[in-house]
Amino acid sequence: MDKSVATLNITSVNMNDLLEMTIKRVKPLAQKKNIELLFESFRPVVAQIDEVKMTQVISNLVENSIKYNVEDGWVHVSLNADYQYFYMISIKDTGMGISKEDLPKIFERFYRVDKARSRETGGTGLGLAIVRNIILMHHGTIKVHSEENIGTTFTMRIPLNYVENQQ
Numbered sequence: 193m194d195k196s197v198a199t200l201n202i203t204s205v206n207m208n209d210l211l212e213m214t215i216k217r218v219k220p221l222a223q224k225k226n227i228e229l230l231f232e233s234f235r236p237v238v239a240q241i242d243e244v245k246m247t248q249v250i251s252n253l254v255e256n257s258i259k260y261n262v263e264d265g266w267v268h269v270s271l272n273a274d275y276q277y278f279y280m281i282s283i284k285d286t287g288m289g290i291s292k293e294d295l296p297k298i299f300e301r302f303y304r305v306d307k308a309r310s311r312e313t314g315g316t317g318l319g320l321a322i323v324r325n326i327i328l329m330h331h332g333t334i335k336v337h338s339e340e341n342i343g344t345t346f347t348m349r350i351p352l353n354y355v356e357n358q359q
Contacts, residue, residue: 200242200329202354207237207279211271214250222258228266229254237273240354245326250281252319253346257285260344278332279352284345290338298336299324330354 215231222229250269257267265286273279290298301321327334332350 198325198329200245200354202240202242204238205241205243205246207239207241207271207281208233210243210247211250211269211281214247215254215269218251218254218258221255222267225258225261226264227258227261229258230266230268232268232270234270234272235275237271237279237352239273239279239350239352241330241350242326245329249323249326249348250283252323253283256319257283257287257344261285261287265343273352277351277353278349281348281350282345284343286343289340289342289344290336291340295336295338299334 211231211233215229219229254267254269261267267286268282268284270282270284271279299320301318324334327348327350330350331354332348334346334348336344336346338344
């Protein structure tokens, strides 16, 4: 990746605080659909990340979990770490889910799972592509598990300490 296009501003960030603030910011959106937002942390986590970009990742995923959820559903965000190498964030919802056919394509730019809903929910189909790119910039991974009419879980695994690529 060309460094002039995408650079990271790495600082030590309290991930518990970052997640709590991000969830608090999207709470009004959840309240409109009577969706319960739950944050669970198994331990304090401090990581070397780009705070602005990681906030964008969490915001996008939680907002999607709310937008594509059912009335009276829930969104569960959890944070954990192994204390040595990685921290993990999981965002699980009771939403409409994603079909098996669409799952391999959801991180592609401009791909929309349900074209008919695009006018209703807005968006450009870039959100998940940007999320994936930011996770990769942090040398992390993102996985998704989804079942239609049951819900979706996004799981991210990111190094606690950022290491610059030596080229």
